Amino acid sequence: MPTSFSNLQLAAPLARAVAEMGYEQMTPIQAQAIPVVLTGKDVMGAAQTGTGKTAAFSLPLLQRLLKHENASTSPARHPVRALVLLPTRELADQVAQQIKLYAKYTNMRSTVVFGGIDMKPQTAELKKGVEILVATPGRLLDHIEAKNAVLNQVEYVVLDEADRMLDIGFLPDLQRILSFLPKQRTTLLFSATFSTEIKRLANSYLVDPVTIEVARPNETASTVEQHFYSVPDEEKRHALKQIIRQRGLKQAFVFVNSKLGCARLARSLEREGLNTTALHGDKSQDERLKALAAFKSGEVDLLVATDVAARGLDIKDVPAVFNFDVPFNAEDYVHRIGRTGRAGASGLAVTFVSNTDARLIGDLEKLLKRKIELEAIEFDEDTPRGRINDGRRAWREQGEVGDPRDVLDAAPRERERERAPQRPQREYRAPAAPRDPFFDQPYVAPSTDAPPAWEATARPVKSVSANIKPKRKVAALFKAEPAPAVPDPAQAPAEQSS
Known part of the structure; x- marks a missing residue:
């Protein structure tokens, strides 16, 4: 089995591009997968993340597609012949850039389509004709429904990071996309882990595939030094800064579990003088690409990210990864620490474990099949530290005023006091309540003859409502006779005596 790229007998344009990129020795997944893909067989490959899977499927695809190479400007001469599907926008953009580098000395056209940006530029590229299309499933379906992408001549389809695509619910989209492809094709499936x-x-979807496993499923790279520190939530930020300072780290990934916590931690570290940027799902695609570009170029020291950046991102020479939060899914731990120690290089992975992470650590022990020993960390007493509320503000310990450990609030308050002009303090006096003039009048005894005030001002009460019409008076035909007088019994005896 060849281990050097010079022994692969690649076409001259591909060999030239590979040599310029500095590729000499193949990684295990490349050494096993490239010869099989060159024969046109289906492949089911599993390898540790960061071992060169992109070159393992890109180079043999380009080699086999060179028979269709032409310099025609007609879009009909450049149909889609290879389709590469990936779960995230960042990974799709990264793979597309790698393929362009491999094919830059050929006439093979390639492009990438993903969500979060306008479809019009992507549509224009597709209308020109491309042989290799890199896409995320959702945006590709949009172009298929708009009839911008025709896939009836696809010869190769690659499902990269397939486990991640299933985790985020892309299975129905994958099934729809694969239904548009010809039955006779070569299918390559690559994943960091193999699940049921x-x-x-x-x-x-694979026909008699060749299974290639260069590492046991869910195995972490042996070149990564792993540490698990028992740290309370309020001390994690201080522990992060201390390890960075002690180890002299220039760059690092910092992974958290939530988008809100990611944004807050990035702002907090930025306030404390660390050059930091955030990467999470709520950012626009332009912001995410700018954050990655700044981190790759070295303009940013710390990239605080959610698991959107845990898969497949190939950023060379990142010395360390910090798990600020223990991942909810144990398999994500393998992908997170795979951002360092890539392609055989050494790396550092540090995980902060609080007292509420016992269940998550138990799941991680089952995955790694080993007991995790928690280490204690000794803090430097001369470094100010304080309790934080997700990076928004510092809290004083109960009963303490002006505590210098309030690293976020103390310094700004002191600077504001120094800048503010000195003004004489005035004693605060509560405003007097308004007096009612009624209580300032002399006492006057009420008259006994005068009617009460409420009777004098009272209005007569109508016996009949104003809404009811009065009865019409009618002349009486007969006059009622008066009732006979009743004699007084006291006067009757006197009249009889007279």
């Missing part, structure tokens, strides 16, 4: 769902997917 991945094997079921492979059995449905």
